[in-house]
Amino acid sequence: MLRVPSRALLAGLALTAAASLVHADDTNKEIQKYQRMTAESSPVELWELEGADLWKKKRGPNNVSLERCDFGMGPGVLKGAYAHMPRYFEDTGRVQDLESRLVTCMTTLQGFTEKEATKRVFGNADKPSDMEYLAAYIAGQSRGVRMQVSTKNPKAKAAYDMGKALFFYRAGAWDFSCASCHGTEGKRIRMQELPVLSSPKGARGTYTTWPGYRVSVSQLKTLQWRINDCFRQQRFPEPKYGSDATVALTMYMAVNANGATYRGPGTKR
């Protein structure tokens, strides 16, 4: 339902840009131009609107909405909540990101089992997932808010430290860590520039645009998806959705992005 009419046009523009390339620098400029153009015609708002509907919809065995879900600023308070996450939650005794917290609310408020709540977390172009709609809506409520993720709570601090250690942990069939691709300034994979997520500069620029609409696949992708697909390409086994390990990594990147203004959900290549 959320097919984007301008997709073919955008793909055409990308091809035109690719065809006129001579040098890598020119290519980067063309890519940046393309990114600006796609951002201007981004359909992210459609995801946010759909998410707002889902937020208010009575669902699950308890037939209640998510409107009392607490993201750390009080039940139902969404303004700025995402810019303060991940954070420690007393009721679960866990540090949680947006998506794992949504699973908590779907189970505690709506009465879904965890299995039901996480059955289809990553959608496709024809049918996005509920989680993608909701993540876009809730993150969108922090647009323009300064990132202020706290590590004052010892468990939050421990998650940050673990995230950092995980970021530099080399393993897998190809010996990669996160830092293999995201640890050195000015590197690319093919034509894709790689943000250095261990530095404030790189983290601020990138973290503040997730979740993001990816033009090339006509899908809105969440941060949990981004981490999942990075580990796939690292040749690791699969991380559990919303697990402590994924939240720890998110915590590390979010804290590195502190001070920047959240400007997502963004638009990606």
Added chain:
Amino acid sequence: MTKKSICYSLGAVAAALAAVQIARAEPTPLEVRALLHKDFHAKGQATMSRVDQDDVQWLCTVTHNKPSAKRVKEMEIDQLAAIVYPADGKYMGDWKKGAKIAASGAGMTWKDKPGSPGGGGCYNCHQLAPSQPSFGTIGPSLAHFAEKRGNTLEAQKYVYGKIYNSKAFNLCSEMPRFGTSGSLSEEQIKDLTAYVLDPASPVNQ
């Protein structure tokens, strides 16, 4: 003791505890591994044993890719000894097949069919043929490699070995050990060696 001084000493104890916590803030690789075993699951060919580090991965992690020169030397010798060179003594295959392997980034992920031939993903990180504008920059440019290094048997053996096990030549290199990890076959590594060194290959045009 006054109430105030009790507060002060409690504060001092808390500060000391906090200092201890900060001192051991960074989790060890074993703690990371334990978390990965708790939170990850095997999928397709990506088994859980992949989160366990071997001695090279461990040493490069704990030293932030900068082990002591002594350890580097010792371990590079071990890595070199584990390279299996072709029994026929020929290092060069078909550069045309090598071009395809260099361009493909498939292989070894949980989505890839086990046993299906993967790629080297070379263009993800290296410039190779100057005619190909889409290349990564994590590794050095290999354009005109044969012109720089020559196409001697020695150079061929080096390139074959480097693809087979990069860690034998640069212990904490970010390049995968394609032979050691079973990602590429002997024939595929020969084809890639030819792609890099054959004078007729687009890499050297």
